[in-house]
Amino acid sequence: MSAESQDSPVRQIRRIGRATVVDVEGDIDLSRSARFQQSLLGVMDDAPERIVVNLTDVGYMDSSGVASLVKLLSRARKQGVSLRLAGLCDRVRSIFEITRLDSVFEIHATEEEALA
Amino acid sequence: MSAPATVQTIRLSICSTPRHLRVVRAAVDALCEILGFDEPSRTQVVLSVDEAITNVIRHAYHGAEDQPIEVELAALDASPGPGLRIRIRDHGRRVDPGQIQSRDLDDIRPGGLGVHIIRESMDHVEYEPAEGGGTVLTMVKRLRKAEGVT
Numbered sequence: 249m250s251a252e253s254q255d256s257p258v259r260q261i262r263r264i265g266r267a268t269v270v271d272v273e274g275d276i277d278l279s280r281s282a283r284f285q286q287s288l289l290g291v292m293d294d295a296p297e298r299i300v301v302n303l304t305d306v307g308y309m310d311s312s313g314v315a316s317l318v319k320l321l322s323r324a325r326k327q328g329v330s331l332r333l334a335g336l337c338d339r340v341r342s343i344f345e346i347t348r349l350d351s352v353f354e355i356h357a358t359e360e361e362a363l364a
Numbered sequence: 365m366s367a368p369a370t371v372q373t374i375r376l377s378i379c380s381t382p383r384h385l386r387v388v389r390a391a392v393d394a395l396c397e398i399l400g401f402d403e404p405s406r407t408q409v410v411l412s413v414d415e416a417i418t419n420v421i422r423h424a425y426h427g428a429e430d431q432p433i434e435v436e437l438a439a440l441d442a443s444p445g446p447g448l449r450i451r452i453r454d455h456g457r458r459v460d461p462g463q464i465q466s467r468d469l470d471d472i473r474p475g476g477l478g479v480h481i482i483r484e485s486m487d488h489v490e491y492e493p494a495e496g497g498g499t500v501l502t503m504v505k506r507l508r509k510a511e512g513v514t
Contacts, residue, residue, distance in 0.1 A: 275389075278418045279382035308389070310414045311477040342407045346484050347477050 255280075257313075258287035259305070267363055268296035273305040276313030285316035292323055299324060300362040304335030314343055321353065330354070334362040374437045380421045380454075381429040385414055388435055392450070395437055399448055402511050408485035409448065409505050415478035416452050416501050424456025424499065431456060440504070447487070447506035455498040459491070 257280050262269040268291055276284055291299055301317065303309075317333070324331040332354045336344070344350040356362035376391060378384040392413050396406040417433060425431045436451040483489055488504035 275386060277382060277385045277389075277414060278421065279385060308410075310385075310411060310418065311481060312418060314477065338403065339407050342404070343411060343481070346408075346411075346481050 255283060256287050257284045257306070261287075261291060263294075263296075264363060266296065267298040267300055268294060269300045269302055269359060269363070271302050271305070275308040276306060276316075277308070277310045278312045281310075281312035281316050284313060285319060288316055288320045289323065292320075292327065292329070295327075296329060298330040298332065298363075300332050300334055300359060302334050302359045302362075303337075303340055304359070306340055307337060309340045309343055311343065311347070314347065314349065317353070318349070332356055332362040334359045372439060376435040376437075378417075378433050378435065379429060380425045380431040380433055382418070382421060385417060388417060389414055392437065395439075396448065399439055399446070400507060400511055401448070401505070402508075405505060405508070405511065409450070412482045412485045412503055412505075413450060413452070415481050416450075416503070419478050420452065420454045420456065420499075423459060424454045426457075440506075445506055447504055450503045450505075452501045452503075453494055453498060455494070455496075458493055458497065458499055 257272050257274055257276050259271045259273045262271070270288065270291055272284070274280070288301070299320070321331050334356045335358060336355060341350070341355075344353065344355065374391065374395065376388060378388065389410050393406055393410050396409050401409065413435070417435070420433055421427065432455055434453040436453075438449045438451075440447045440449050482503065485505075486503040487506050488502070490502045492500050492502070494500045
């Protein structure tokens with residue numbers, strides 16, 4: 249388990265079996281998305297079989313945050329890593345629906361479901 | 365619920381720093397609630413304003429954080445029904461409105477989603493050259509019948 253620095257939206261990164269769980273918190277917009285992307289892509293260094301991005305504590309995300317997740321998805325697919333999103337509130341889910349990315353990402357209601 | 369007569373026009377003058385985005389979002393969200401928009405509509409309006417200002421910071425000001433952006437929020441009670449009009453004015457590089465288009469969503473890649481989100485979420489979207497330079501973006505969201513319009 250590792251803790252991220254205070255200004256990163258990524259609160260901590262946990263290893264559960266062969267999966268890596270990324271806990272994210274706060275609003276993700278242009279002021280934090282570069283740091284968000286940096287933290288997300290760093291997770292690939294540990295070569296996990298599966299990455300679960302837990303968004304339970306994220307109340308808002310704009311397209312700059314979504315772009316960070318798209319970049320992670322692209323990299324994960326190239327390396328054969330499964331990427332799952334969990335715990336999206338209605339506001340965060342909305343942007344995935346408007347951009348039709350809800351059919352591109354594997355989205356689960358809870359972290360437990362994403363790890364199953 | 366109809367728009368209260370006391371809510372007319374609110375003007376915000378901000379710098380082009382991304383840290384101000386949350387301030388504008390909070391104001392827009394609160395006004396939408398006062399005007400009677402439901403949660404899905406509030407989300408769409410807040411997201412559209414955020415995306416529009418993000419585009420100004422990135423494309424009109426190329427990331428400079430000390431440039432002016434004016435945001436005007438006006439409650440509408442005229443025909444064809446109540447709603448909210450938002451004007452966002454920048455003084456940066458003028459973008460040809462014809463060049464501002466949504467991108468193909470089947471192309472899965474980061475970036476370029478902001479204009480699609482705005483056009484998908486708002487009832488009216490118009491980019492115009494501003495007098496003296498820059499661009500004015502006007503967006504309108506109307507209250508739906510389910511939100512209390514009679």
